[in-house]
Amino acid sequence: MRPRRAVRLDVTRVTVTPDPFTLIAYDAKEIASIIEDVCALIGLPATVDIDIVVDEELFAPLTGHTTDVVDGRIKLWISGGNLEDNKRPRTFSPEQARRDFGYMLLRAKDRLSEDFASASSDGQMTRGERAAWDVYSVGRASRLGLPARRQAQLYEYRLQHGFSDVADAAFERLWDADHMTWEGIREVCKETGAADRGDSKIPIDLLRQK
Numbered sequence: 222m223r224p225r226r227a228v229r230l231d232v233t234r235v236t237v238t239p240d241p242f243t244l245i246a247y248d249a250k251e252i253a254s255i256i257e258d259v260c261a262l263i264g265l266p267a268t269v270d271i272d273i274v275v276d277e278e279l280f281a282p283l284t285g286h287t288t289d290v291v292d293g294r295i296k297l298w299i300s301g302g303n304l305e306d307n308k309r310p311r312t313f314s315p316e317q318a319r320r321d322f323g324y325m326l327l328r329a330k331d332r333l334s335e336d337f338a339s340a341s342s343d344g345q346m347t348r349g350e351r352a353a354w355d356v357y358s359v360g361r362a363s364r365l366g367l368p369a370r371r372q373a374q375l376y377e378y379r380l381q382h383g384f385s386d387v388a389d390a391a392f393e394r395l396w397d398a399d400h401m402t403w404e405g406i407r408e409v410c411k412e413t414g415a416a417d418r419g420d421s422k423i424p425i426d427l428l429r430q431k
Contacts, residue, residue, distance in 0.1 A: 223286035232258045234270045244277040245301055247313045252304075255315060259322045264367060265330050273297040280305060287343035288325045290332040296411025297325055316335040316368065323367040328356040352381040353395055353406045371396070382413040 235256045240249035256271060272294060277301040286299040303321050306314040316431045331337040331354075340352065356378050363369035375392055382388040394400065410416040 233257055233265065233267050236272045238272070238274045239277065242275070243276060245313075247275065247277075247301070247304065247310050251313070252318065255318050256322050256326070259319060259326050262367075263323065263330060265326055266333065268334065269293065269295055269298065270330075272297040273283070273299065276300050277303065280311065286321060286325055288328040288332065289342050289344075291426070295326075295329045295332075295350055297329070298321075299325070315329045320362070320368045323362045323365065324355065324358045328354060328363055331358075331401075337399075337431060340403040340405075340406075347410070347415070347418070349381045349410045349413070349418060350406055350417070352378045353391075353409045355404070356392055356395040357398055357401050362397065381414045381418075382410075385413070 229241065234257075235250035235253040235308075240374050242249065252273070252275065254393045256273065260267070260271075274297070278394075280302040280334055284300045284302040284304055286297065299321065301311075304313055304318045306312040306317070333338060340346075343351070346354075359369050359371075359374050363371070364382070374396075375389075376393050379388060382391065391413055395409065
């Protein structure tokens, strides 16, 4: 399925850091343009500004991304490795950027809604909560025509929620859901037992403290 494209008159203001890039050959304007296109695709309000930090020093296997909303602004952080062409190391991949920005911005859209008003910041979220929310995001992204690796997502989810029929049934609900709330995410964690595993931080958040 080819990704859908959407056009709107209002454009979200995107600030990319660093600009310019000095360690890798990424282009801040290209990144901002892709983000604007994805915002239109998912229907993100054009009145919300976005700040994104691309970590030039982190590359595979040190990949990951976070999404938060602070004072009404969307705050994104992503490893440079997430935007890298798998066949050409340290080369920007617009396709992978569009994919990951889609996942991130769907979570940002969630955070802007009342349904996720009580959601923890990414730095304080448990691994189970993040894994469940990621499934919900990637499932929606796939229906919008963005690339999605369902089996890889299922494996990552199972690492936190267990290899069981109960966990797999919850995965299917998350993947297929068009609407979910933060309380719904937490209920899944209780149902699978992921909520009983403590408040371990997302590993990528620890990398940001370097």
